[in-house]
Amino acid sequence: MTAVTDILHLLFTANLWQATLAAAVLLLLPALGGVISERSGVVNIAMEGMMLTGAFFGVVADLAWHNPLAATGVAMLAGALMATVHAVVSIQFRADQIVSGIAINIFAAGLTVFLVNRIYGLQDVGHVGQSELIPYINVPGLDQIPFLGKVLFQQNVIVYAALIILVLTHVVLFRTRLGLRIRAVGEHPQAADTAGINVFAIRYGAVITSGLLSGLSGAFLAIGISNTFVPNMTDGRGYIALAAMIFGKWTPGGAFIACLIFGLGQAIYDNNSIIHVSPYLLSMLPYLLTLIVLAGVVGRSTPPAADGLPYVPGSE
Amino acid sequence: MPLGSVLLAFVVDGLLVGVTGGNPFAAYGALLCGGFGFICTQGENPVLQISNTIVFVIPLITTGVAVALPFRAGLFNIGAEGQLLAGAIACTAIGIKFSSLPSPILLPMVLIGGMVAGALWAGVAGVLKATIGAHEVVTTIMMNYVAQWFLRYLIVGGPLQLAPGTSKSSPIGAGARLATVLPNDNTLIIFGLPSSVYRVHTGLLIALAAAAIFAFLLWRTSLGYEIRAVGQSQKAARYAGVSVRRTIIVTMLIAGAFSGLAGATEIAGVDHNLTDKYFSDSTGFDAIAVALLGLGSGVGIVLAAILFGALHAGGSVMQADANISGNLVFILQALILFSIAANFVGAIRQRIPGLARPPTALPPEMPPAAPMMTEAAVPPVES
């Protein structure tokens, strides 16, 4: 019973929700990337690898240039480069998109540690200086609102950016011609092609966007939240983002809610010193929750119709 | 085709070593020594290297089968790792609980216990796929995480923990252990080293049997026919009177049993207790590469498992002898996957007029890429 009351007490603290939002954003960016990619019909389970690559090159660039903005750009490009590999292999060569995704994840894990050794020797990667990190900014005025001010307006720049990207993704996907095209390509590429839409171009764009967003999340992790690269520091977040995407039924808003739930789980877990449950059992919760959702408790989640199917021009 | 893909991966990987200032020939030489005991220059014992490779190969074969079988049915089992852990947990729990039983009773108990646990773990994904259409890639990934955290709970503060402050279980009973091929004796010298260094255990026979059973099941039984039919086209399979739903569930159950068996043989043959090493185990993920490279034939899986087992064992020697990070092996593994998946070799061949062959995007025996949206995603209507 103490655990329940502890958690209830915790739920009414602004600090918890501030931590929840930050943890959610780490997942939200790759999840949005996944939504865009899969809406165009390309399965993407490579967010983990793209994030890790972004984290690594973000740190490398920041150490070299002492400029977090430029480093964030490099991280996004690195993520996009990985995404391009996925795009070429799965769109051009029509490879199995899941295999390609797994390969990217293994590749990124191996490559980053290999390069750490090669670039920095068997020494410490080095720490990015305090002033060279992506800053936390309080929004003047708004940050003084009781409760909400702390939760929403005392955050890292990336958190604000992610919330804007969330809205943008929703608007673009569902309110613009481009969004219509992306969804058409993901649902019925043959028809889209007939209607004059360049299926390949849309898919390339969508996959590369997912890399940009995953890389941004990697930058947040490596030069926003921490200030160095640690091998495998993404720790499976790309996979949880994948779960969030499905949890959210391939919609930006749904993915965001799912990320908030996972973020809340993480935030409660981080405050485990006052909760008297095995932290390991607590850690299982997000995954069990996803399974329950998949089992249909909150309704069926159906992927885009052509998700995972390579497009062969002129077929059928 | 797969041979070309592997070669291409090695070439690209070698370039990477060269570009970053290493010597690819030294690296591959050491890799060869570590994996197969060939041309060892730093005093490695070739027999020991081969033995180490075989120890890695054993669970790779069994989990490779566990990925390859569902692949034939158009299902992507990424959950071999979680199923392996479930099998290891069950094996350990039974092996401790009934530790006093004699081997002829206890050994089958722990192995079958592992299989049942693995089957149940995979069965969740199978049932969700067959009834609701939940994609097995996602459900098996989730089940992996659940297994990993559950394992931690069990041996760190949970009911299987040996003693406070440890992260392991107590050892399983002597009757639950698989014998090593050579006696586990520190005083007996074989091939120049104490025979206990050769850790190859009789689980090798179990693994080879698993590969044989896989081949038999797939090509000589009606279930195998149904699995292949479902993998080719669920619609067609349904017209042919195959129950797609049942086939999906049964396939996942069998696959899980194989993975669970792999976990049980690891406990019974190598570790004899659950330890924190299982937090970092990646056998079930390597199995995906094994299954893809093995092209779904029994012999192919064994050969692919040997390749990846040798890479694993060789990576360490490569770092010790050639001073090239063992992480290179992971890059190599990823490149092999890319290369096979994308069939770069085939594409290159087509660009060169003299070598052009009829277009073969996929080998004829391989099912079309497991799409995210198969007909099963819409619950099959069956009477």
Place this chain on the structure above:
Amino acid sequence: MAHKRLKFLGVAAAVLMVAMACGGSPSGGGGTKQYKIGLVTDIGGLNDKSFNHLAYVGLEKAKSDFGIVDSVTESHSGNDYVPNLTSFASKNYDLVIGVGFLMQEAVGTVSGTFPNIHFAIIDGAGTDSTGKDLQHTNVQSLFFKEQDAGAMVGVISGMLEKQGKAKKNKGVISAVGGVSIPPVNHYIAGYKWAATMEDPGIKVEVGYSNDFTDPAKCQGVAKGQINDGSDILFQVAGGCGLGVLQAAGQAGLYSIGVDADQKAADPSVIASALKKVDVATYTAIQNVVKGQFKSGALTFSIANDGAGYAVDNLTLPADIQAELKTVQDKIKAGTLTPPADIP
């Protein structure tokens, strides 16, 4: 052409002479044995920013001092421990070093197989599968009194808090552990004990991230502690703990690093608790090179300079410095003994 050939002959002659000098040296310099030392990391790998890295630093120092031949193998999974250790042992290395608590059972097994090869293990012993020390005569256990180092930084925290020289001065400090295992808890035990000794009313909050690699997780735990009023945060979580230092910096508070001197990690780092794994590794190698290998436990503490502290981005008041010296001397003399278990 002729020039090239001449050059070749010259090289060949030189090689021959060196070979003769080495092979046939009747006495003197050529006779010294070149020792072969193998280091096997645990799954953290060499870039773990923690003890694997420090062990490597010690190995490198020994290499330049003693001219040993060294070889390193990183373990990528727990399955690699036994084969990696066996590989060095089978090649007749003079010392095989296993880094970390996780390798205890593997060292126990392999040292039993190779009774004539010397082994050393950091943070552990060679054990059987029930965790019992096998006490093999060829295994040296390198243990640390992390509580000594924890106590020194505990003194700093306790005094700063008592004197109101920290940032919030609400009487709360904290520690973030990676996983609740002995080496981590020793640090926290000493920290809590010493802080309470200096400031009896202080509250020391302890949390665990259950992770050693993901800075975001440790940062989350740290932020929870900061919300509870923590003023000075002590990280005991390797690479994960870097997130703790970061969280303290963002909140404008103080933090304390662990294992190595983490001054550069964040400006908030006022001190570091040092566990000199490099010294331990170096000492173990030195013992072998000098023919003084001894089995059993070798404990590194403040008394033999194997544990300690570093003062980082803060100039401590004179009275705190004096107290640090007093406490250090008392621990060295054995009149003060920091506990190994969290009080």
